[in-house]
Amino acid sequence: YRPGDDAMTDDPLARLRAIGLGLPEATEKLSWESTPTFRVRDKIFALFDRDREGRAGCWVKAPPGMQEALVAADPARYYRPPYLGGRGWLGIRLDADADPDWDDVAARVEESWRLVAPKKLAALHED
Numbered sequence: 001y002r003p004g005d006d007a008m009t010d011d012p013l014a015r016l017r018a019i020g021l022g023l024p025e026a027t028e029k030l031s032w033e034s035t036p037t038f039r040v041r042d043k044i045f046a047l048f049d050r051d052r053e054g055r056a057g058c059w060v061k062a063p064p065g066m067q068e069a070l071v072a073a074d075p076a077r078y079y080r081p082p083y084l085g086g087r088g089w090l091g092i093r094l095d096a097d098a099d100p101d102w103d104d105v106a107a108r109v110e111e112s113w114r115l116v117a118p119k120k121l122a123a124l125h126e127d
Contacts, residue, residue: 012056012094013048019106020046023113024125038109045116046109048094049081055095057081058105060112062090077101 013036020026020038023045031037031047038046046060059081062070067090070078077098081091092108094100114122 010096012058012100015102016046016048016058016094016105016109019102019109020113023110024121025117026113040113040117040121043116045112049091055093055097057091057093057095058109059084059089059091060108061115062088062108062112063115064088066090 016038017028017036021028023040025040026045027039027042029037029039029042031044036048037044046058049057049059051057057079067078067080067085067088070090071080077093077100079085079091079093081089085091090108092100092105094105114125117125
């Protein structure tokens with residue numbers, strides 16, 4: 001995935017998959033029966049989810065304080081996900097009603113990958 005790539009599909013899982021699997025050593029694995037998770041060396045850095053109303057979203061690991069700041073600034077786009085929200089993970093709404101900014105989603109997924117990836121691997125993927 002490259003920021004600004006308008007040729008991508010409107011399917012949020014397909015777009016998230018393109019972003020997540022575009023990172024070094026990233027793999028996809030179904031967890032909890034049907035949840036697509038994206039991992040680096042078997043550590044989750046992003047996952048795709050649908051809430052009870054069927055709205056698509058993804059969860060990513062965020063640096064300390066980032067979840068609170070983004071949720072407070074834009075609660076229509078960001079949320080505190082169940083289960084991992086208490087650990088600082090950030091939820092990003094991906095449904096069409098949320099009008100996701102895919103460049104921002106890509107940046108947040110890559111940031112999460114960097115937080116989870118081994119330091120030597122992350123260092124090889126410096127900008």
